[in-house]
Amino acid sequence: MSSIPTEIMLGGCGHDAAAMSVDEARARIDAVLRPPTLVQRVPLRDALDRVLAEPILSPLDVPAHDNSAMDGYAVRAADLEQVPEAPFKVVGEAFAGHPFAGTLQAGEAVRIMTGGVIPAGADTVVMQERARREGDRVWLDVAARRGEHVRRRGEDLAAGDAVLDAGRRITPADLGLLASLGLAELPVYRRLRVAFFSTGDELRSVGEPLAEGEIYDSNRYTLYGMLRHRDVDLLDMGVVRDEREALAQALDVAAANADVVITSGGVSVGEADFITELLRERGRIGFWTVNIKPGRPLAFGHLGKAVFFGLPGNPVSVMVTFYQLVLPALQRLQGSEPQPRLQLRARALSDIRKKSGRREFQRGVLTSGIDGVPEVRLTGSQGSGILRSMSTANCFVVLPEESGDVAAGSWVTVEPFAGLF
Numbered sequence: 550m551s552s553i554p555t556e557i558m559l560g561g562c563g564h565d566a567a568a569m570s571v572d573e574a575r576a577r578i579d580a581v582l583r584p585p586t587l588v589q590r591v592p593l594r595d596a597l598d599r600v601l602a603e604p605i606l607s608p609l610d611v612p613a614h615d616n617s618a619m620d621g622y623a624v625r626a627a628d629l630e631q632v633p634e635a636p637f638k639v640v641g642e643a644f645a646g647h648p649f650a651g652t653l654q655a656g657e658a659v660r661i662m663t664g665g666v667i668p669a670g671a672d673t674v675v676m677q678e679r680a681r682r683e684g685d686r687v688w689l690d691v692a693a694r695r696g697e698h699v700r701r702r703g704e705d706l707a708a709g710d711a712v713l714d715a716g717r718r719i720t721p722a723d724l725g726l727l728a729s730l731g732l733a734e735l736p737v738y739r740r741l742r743v744a745f746f747s748t749g750d751e752l753r754s755v756g757e758p759l760a761e762g763e764i765y766d767s768n769r770y771t772l773y774g775m776l777r778h779r780d781v782d783l784l785d786m787g788v789v790r791d792e793r794e795a796l797a798q799a800l801d802v803a804a805a806n807a808d809v810v811i812t813s814g815g816v817s818v819g820e821a822d823f824i825t826e827l828l829r830e831r832g833r834i835g836f837w838t839v840n841i842k843p844g845r846p847l848a849f850g851h852l853g854k855a856v857f858f859g860l861p862g863n864p865v866s867v868m869v870t871f872y873q874l875v876l877p878a879l880q881r882l883q884g885s886e887p888q889p890r891l892q893l894r895a896r897a898l899s900d901i902r903k904k905s906g907r908r909e910f911q912r913g914v915l916t917s918g919i920d921g922v923p924e925v926r927l928t929g930s931q932g933s934g935i936l937r938s939m940s941t942a943n944c945f946v947v948l949p950e951e952s953g954d955v956a957a958g959s960w961v962t963v964e965p966f967a968g969l970f
């Protein structure tokens with residue numbers, strides 16, 4: 550934690566004269582976030598996408614018994630070594646879920662299937678491809694090594710071993726892993742509650758007719774989609790008009806009912822004046838000029854107890870600022886460590902226009918070229934209102950602040966959407 554007072558970190562209450570870098574914005578946001586404290590126990594399935602509040606230790610050895618990795622015959626390796634020519638006597642079967650009850654004696658074999666428990670007395674499995682069976686006698690290939698094709702008790706995990714760390718967001722594989730340990734309930738953090746609304750007199754919601762000059766609100770739908778994928782409880786507060794009273798009321802309801810409040814629109818210079826004032830009355834909010842494109846203006850801070858993000862209005866700006874600045878914050882607030890983004894180098898298939906100064910997140914389509922090398926083309930026009938560019942894209946093309954135009958054939962950094970959405 551930095552020791553800089555919150556007010557200064559938030560950049561005061563007016564529009565910052567100096568622009569800040571994306572990294573600085575991330576760091577300032579991160580510095581004021583508090584991890585969650587409320588823990589609940591939920592049934593295993595309900596833990597999917599939730600964040601573990603405590604480390605999980607294995608209550609069992611996995612596997613719980615020595616068992617066969619192959620279909621074949623369980624024997625004593627010593628017998629193979631001592632009487633290599635002699636057949637073994639097949640004295641029983643060990644199928645998955647149906648162990649052999651007795652103890653193997655010298656010269657005996659048990660027919661065993663994959664997953665079957667190794668019978669007492671046996672130590673080796675000879676695979677069936679190396680066996681010749683006649684009635685209750687079986688001749689086995691003597692080349693088998695002691696212990697071959699036996700999965701040892703506890704070889705995956707020993708009882709008490711750490712399985713998953715606190716802060717882990719539970720994946721489908723984790724669910725299976727935890728189920729294999731017999732864990733029916735898990736300690737997870739309480740779900741975050743996120744309130745969001747759009748601002749703008751020009752906005753109408755789907756299902757309503759449009760009057761001259763009006764447009765449909767799309768930001769609430771991209772936000773809904775992006776938030777749904779983060780496993781949070783949502784409070785969709787609709788469209789709020791650019792009116793002091795309506796906004797004041799919406800902000801108060803949102804702050805009282807949510808851990809995080811996200812708005813779009815109304816934070817650009819000039820337009821922001823009365824929002825600035827409303828927010829100043831209600832919390833500690835900084836108005837930032839972030840060196841990011843699209844998405845330069847951003848309001849961030851606390852609205853009462855809630856963490857507040859005032860995103861720009863343009864639809865692509867909303868998505869870019871969400872993924873680059875809001876998502877890491879949500880991860881932190883959910884109790885997990887923000888994951889470093891997967892970045893790859895790809896060859897640009899066309900010239901890319903870029904002015905130096907801001908970090909740009911252009912929209913690209915990443916493919917693997919004929920030689921297997923990743924290649925990226927832009928989705929077309931990169932205007933911050935062209936939402937189709939996000940819909941068509943499968944990656945961001947991340948162009949650093951200092952970069953100018955990029956010539957076709959150059960290497961650029963891309964961030965695949967896979968894992969992000």
Ligand code: AMP
Nearest residue numbers: 747749765766767768814815861862863
């Ligand atoms: P603003 O930041 O409010 O000045 O908005 C910037 C641009 O984004 C304007 O063209 C708005 O009409 C547009 N815009 C703002 N909010 C939305 C929204 N919820 N859905 C679609 N477009 C929006």
Ligand code: MG
Nearest residue numbers: 748749814815
């Ligand atoms: Mg507006």
